[in-house]
Amino acid sequence: MIIGTAEILLGVVILILAYIAYSLIKQLRTLEKSQARRIQDIMVIGAVLYWLNIFTPRELGGQSVVFTAAGILIFLYGYGLLLFEKFRQGRKEARS
Numbered sequence: 001m002i003i004g005t006a007e008i009l010l011g012v013v014i015l016i017l018a019y020i021a022y023s024l025i026k027q028l029r030t031l032e033k034s035q036a037r038r039i040q041d042i043m044v045i046g047a048v049l050y051w052l053n054i055f056t057p058r059e060l061g062g063q064s065v066v067f068t069a070a071g072i073l074i075f076l077y078g079y080g081l082l083l084f085e086k087f088r089q090g091r092k093e094a095r096s
Helices: 005-028 033-055 062-095
Strands: none
Touching (some): 005 033, 005 062, 033 062
């Protein structure tokens, strides 16, 4: 059995996504429980909307692009909140 370029590329993409998920979860665990849960929920909703076009029929056309764009924007909003909370946490630790 010969492994093709597509399988290798898919494996690399899966490894990259797994590393990103691991690093995000690692950063979320250092925040307060309520803040981490809220940010995690926002990021999961964004990811689900982004990947939703894979599971919907192709006859939707333009709505698929809207789901993808909305998913990216919501995920980036959650990521921005994570960065802001980590910034606030770092400032608080630097002051003490």
